[in-house]
Amino acid sequence: MYNVRLLEDRWxxxxxxxxxxxxxxxxxxxxxxxxxxEKIKPAGEAAALNVSISVxxxxxxxxxxxxxxxxxxxxxxxxxxxxxxDGFNVWGERYAAHEAIQSREKPDRRNFxxxxxIGSRRLIRAFAELRVAAGGxxxxxxxxxxxxxxxxxxVIAVPRGEYDLIVAQVVAIPVKTSVSGKIKVAIVKNxxxxxxxxxxxxxxxxxxxxxxxxxxx
Numbered sequence: 051m052y053n054v055r056l057l058e059d060r061w062x063x064x065x066x067x068x069x070x071x072x073x074x075x076x077x078x079x080x081x082x083x084x085x086x087x088e089k090i091k092p093a094g095e096a097a098a099l100n101v102s103i104s105v106x107x108x109x110x111x112x113x114x115x116x117x118x119x120x121x122x123x124x125x126x127x128x129x130x131x132x133x134x135x136d137g138f139n140v141w142g143e144r145y146a147a148h149e150a151i152q153s154r155e156k157p158d159r160r161n162f163x164x165x166x167x168i169g170s171r172r173l174i175r176a177f178a179e180l181r182v183a184a185g186g187x188x189x190x191x192x193x194x195x196x197x198x199x200x201x202x203x204x205v206i207a208v209p210r211g212e213y214d215l216i217v218a219q220v221v222a223i224p225v226k227t228s229v230s231g232k233i234k235v236a237i238v239k240n241x242x243x244x245x246x247x248x249x250x251x252x253x254x255x256x257x258x259x260x261x262x263x264x265x266x267x
Contacts, residue, residue, distance in 0.1 A: 096253070098127030099194075099224035103138060105216050105263035114207050115265055119175070121202045121220045125194035129226050133192040133200075134233045134254070136222040137178030139244030140206060142213035144170045173243035174216075175206050183225050184235040193227060208265075216263040221247050223256050 101123055108116040121138055125131050146169035154161045180186035192200050208216075225233055234250035247256050 095127060095129065096255075097129070097131040097224040097226045098125065099131065099133075099222060099257050100124040100126045101220050101222050101257045101259045103218045103220035103259055103261050105140075105218050105261060108205065110210065113210050115210055116205065116207050117216065117263070119204045119206060119218055121204075122199055123192065123194065123202075123222055123224075124199040125196055125224075128196050129228070130196070131194050131224045132183050132227050133181055133194075134183035134223045134225045134249075135178070135180045135186075135235045135237075135247045136192075136202075136220070137176070137237070137245050137247060138204070138221065139173070139177075139219045139240075140175040141217045141242065141244070142172050142174050142208060143168050143215040143217060144172075144212070145214050171217075171242065172213075174208060175204070176244045177204070178221070178237045178245035178247060180235055180237070183229075184223070184233045211267070213265055216265060217260065218263070219244065219258060219260045221245075221256055221258040223247050223249055223254060225254060 101121070103122070104120050106118045106120070108118050110116065119138065119140055121136070123133060123136070145166040147166075149165055150163075150167045152161070152163045152167075179190065182188060182191035194200060223233065223235055233254055236248045236250065238246050238248055240246045249256060
């Protein structure tokens, strides 16, 4: 009777150990890449929104200028978000007839201008709305996937020659759709007649942007 004993080559054993370690490392890397980086880490990031506003001329006559004011909301983050509240303000500015010299000097700042100052500023259009996440109407929600955009146009008409410059401002408050509960937002009037959005909840911020559009004579 013979006893047969199989002895594994030590290099084969080492190879098996290395392969096992490689499998474990590959699993850890896959978890880090696809679970942590794509799911867990983005879930802890704040809502990321880029807001912009533009003014373009649609038509003009002897008596009026027709303008298109377009607001754009772009989700620049990696998680789904919704707009809790948004709005925009449009002012018309008229420059004075004569230039004015202004000079202010401080140790850390110098400022000198010799130009036409703003003679008047008038509010033309102001709008603000609370959407679903802030307790607004059900049909008013705007939800944006990562890298998705929403464009909202608005048309206004102003008297021809009334203004030299149109100043437009867009405001918005983004929140992640994973946030439960309603966001408390107050619509308040600012000192130049438009509307601001003021969130009462910590961790929620307002985004805004401005643009200028010169009206030809």
